Amino acid sequence: MLILGIESSCDETAAAVVADGDRILSNVVASQALTHEKYGGVVPELASREHLRKITPVVDEACRQAGTGLCQVDAIAVTEGPGLIGSLLVGLTYAKATALALNKPFIGVNHLEGHIHAVLLQNRSERRAGTAEAEARFPNVTLVVSGGHTCLFRVETIERDGCPRFSYRRLGQTRDDAAGEAFDKVAKLLALGYPGGPVIDRLASSGNSRAVDFGRVRLKGNPLDFSFSGLKTAVLYRLRGTDLQIEASERRAWLSSRREQGRAVSPQELRERCSQATVDLVASFQAAVVDDLVGRTLAAAEQEGVECIFVSGGVACNSLLRRHFAEAAQRTGLPVLFPSPALSTDNAAMIAAAGYFKLRAGECADRSLTAHASFPLGA
Ligand code: KG4
Ligand code: ZN
Numbered sequence: 001m002l003i004l005g006i007e008s009s010c011d012e013t014a015a016a017v018v019a020d021g022d023r024i025l026s027n028v029v030a031s032q033a034l035t036h037e038k039y040g041g042v043v044p045e046l047a048s049r050e051h052l053r054k055i056t057p058v059v060d061e062a063c064r065q066a067g068t069g070l071c072q073v074d075a076i077a078v079t080e081g082p083g084l085i086g087s088l089l090v091g092l093t094y095a096k097a098t099a100l101a102l103n104k105p106f107i108g109v110n111h112l113e114g115h116i117h118a119v120l121l122q123n124r125s126e127r128r129a130g131t132a133e134a135e136a137r138f139p140n141v142t143l144v145v146s147g148g149h150t151c152l153f154r155v156e157t158i159e160r161d162g163c164p165r166f167s168y169r170r171l172g173q174t175r176d177d178a179a180g181e182a183f184d185k186v187a188k189l190l191a192l193g194y195p196g197g198p199v200i201d202r203l204a205s206s207g208n209s210r211a212v213d214f215g216r217v218r219l220k221g222n223p224l225d226f227s228f229s230g231l232k233t234a235v236l237y238r239l240r241g242t243d244l245q246i247e248a249s250e251r252r253a254w255l256s257s258r259r260e261q262g263r264a265v266s267p268q269e270l271r272e273r274c275s276q277a278t279v280d281l282v283a284s285f286q287a288a289v290v291d292d293l294v295g296r297t298l299a300a301a302e303q304e305g306v307e308c309i310f311v312s313g314g315v316a317c318n319s320l321l322r323r324h325f326a327e328a329a330q331r332t333g334l335p336v337l338f339p340s341p342a343l344s345t346d347n348a349a350m351i352a353a354a355g356y357f358k359l360r361a362g363e364c365a366d367r368s369l370t371a372h373a374s375f376p377l378g379a
Contacts, residue, residue, distance in 0.1 A: 002066075003359065004073040005352025006059065008091030009083025009111045010148060011035075011042045013054035014348035017066035017073065021356030022124035025066035027342065027349040030054040033195060038259055040188035048086030055094050062348070070102060075364070077355020080108035081375030083148070088371035096369060105364045107355040111346075112377040113168070115144045116155060117357075118339040118350035119310040134335035137308035141171070141301045145293060145321075146313030146346075147180035147195070149173075150226045152300045153378055155310070163360045168378030171300050172224025179289055180315045182228035186235050186285055190244075190278060191252035193265065200282045201318050202267050203274060207283025209320075212238065214288040224300050228289065235285055244278055286320055294324045301334060309336040316344040 003021070007014040011032040017025040032050045036042050063069055078095035081088060092108075099106035119136065126132035139156040152171040157164040177185065180197055187196025192203065214234055217227050239245045251273050258265055271279070293315075301309050311325060316338055325336040343350060358364070 001075075001356065001359070002068060002073045003352040003356050004059070004062070004070070004076045005348035005350070005355060006055075006076065006078045006091045006095045007111070007114065007346055007348040007351045008051045008055065008087050009079045009081070010087060010346060011047050011050075012346040013051050013058045013091070014346060015059040015062035016348035016352050017062055017068055018121070018349050018352035018356065021353050022121055022128060024121070024125065024349045025068070026062045027347055028058050028062045028065065029347055030058050037194045038256065040194050041184060042084070044084045044086055047084055048090060051087055051090035055090055059094070070098060073104065075099075075105040075107060075355065075359050077107040077109050077351050077358070079111045079114065079351055080365075080369060081111065081372030083111055083371075083373065085371055085373040088373070092369065092371045096367075100367070105359060106369065107358045107363065108365045108369050109351045109354045109358065110375055110377045112144050112149060112151065113166070113354050114350040115146065115312040116142050116153065116166075116168070116310060117354035118312050118343040118347070119337050121350060121353040122339040122343055123337055134308075134337060136310070136337055137335075139304065140306050140308040140310055141297060141304055142310035142312065143293065143297045144313045145179050145311065145315040147184060147197075148178055149313060150178045150228070150293075151377075152224050152297060154300075154304050154306070160361075164357060165361050166357065170376070170378040171304070172222055172226065172296065174226040174228060175219070176227050176229035177232060179226070179228055179293060180313070182232050182289060183286075183315070185232050186282065189232075189236055189239060189248070190282065191248045191255060192274075192282070193255060193270065195314075197315060197318065199270070200286055201320070203271060203279050204283035204286045204320065206271065207276075207279035207281075209283040209287035211277075211280035212284035214284060217292055224296055224303070226292065226296060231285060231288055235281065238281060244275070244281065247275055247278060286318070290318065290320045290324055293321060294328060298328055298332070307334065309334055311336060311338050312344055314345045317341045
């Protein structure tokens with residue numbers, strides 16, 4: 001069964017063709033990073049215009065790479081929310097119009113459900129190839145951690161008529177910034193480039209993560225909730241009125257002149273423009289975020305008594321996060337499963353994979369399918 005997946009919830013226009021829910025025949029992503037770079041964050045109006053420009057070529061390319069045509073796909077799965085409304089509407093309208101014109105079923109997928117299915121997709125394809133180190137098990141605790149979301153879910157499956165149905169319970173979520181958003185904002189404060197996560201990840205490898213003690217984030221109420229805005233403010237206070245701030249202003253001017261010249265900045269060039277104190281600061285910030293994410297996820301797994309942890313979303317690419325979870329898995333015997341980096345960040349293969357199970361369960365959408373900026377997953 002061939003599913004065409006379409007994803008346009010934020011700043012990536014993506015299309016993919018996935019066979020039987022676990023064979024990725026194509027996975028095409030057109031990134032808008034260059035469009036939003038100079039603003040240090042996604043500009044919604046520019047994002048929708050860019051999606052409109054890219055959606056047709058991206059879908060065509062996904063079909064070409066998969067060696068199929070739109071007429072041959074069995075169904076179209078599309079992200080219906082949450083996300084930027086103008087961005088979501090581009091992918092959703094394209095998917096719905098194409099499905100109606102070709103008389104095919106179409107399926108609305110929650111973006112967060114897509115991120116959860118990215119882990120299952122990765123595991124199912126590794127198992128088919130005989131390379132899986134562990135088996136994806138349910139119930140599990142899943143951490144979805146990206147630029148827009150930081151949520152913990154309990155995920156269960158029930159087999160009905162030979163088809164698994166997934167159910168989600170939200171255990172905790174961020175009360176302010178998402179973890180990826182905090183990476184992006186700290187990178188903007190320090191003029192390190194956009195998106196901030198990958199830049200900070202690379203720089204931190206040459207920094208001392210114990211240089212600055214940010215302390216633990218303490219929250220009243222649900223201990224499985226997150227909060228990252230205080231950490232970002234703490235970085236700002238460390239910066240204000242110091243040499244680090246002067247250094248950041250100089251770097252900002254340098255980055256913008258390089259942008260005007262259309263010249264890319266290599267990681268090494270950026271490192272040369274950063275003092276050791278700046279690198280130590282970002283390494284300490286990253287360590288504080290990772291500590292918090294790992295700590296609360298392990299606490300959720302213990303609370304729920306599950307035998308497996310999934311981690312997905314753009315921040316799941318972070319090398320320190322992967323290392324700390326791998327160490328925790330060794331220590332506790334609880335397998336922690338990640339998607340590949342390409343399946344961790346926004347992509348349409350995860351939407352097609354989630355759509356596959358919905359199609360099998362008969363959960364197709366009708367003409368009333370529409371986009372939702374806010375679209376919580378699970379109770
Ligand atoms: O999942 P994603 O592509 O989009 C959303 O659904 O938000 O995640 C993008 C986010 C950005 O905030 C980016 O800075 C962050 O993921 N990110 C990382 C890394 N790679 C991407 N954060 C930390 N370390 C990384 N290596
Ligand atoms: Zn995402």
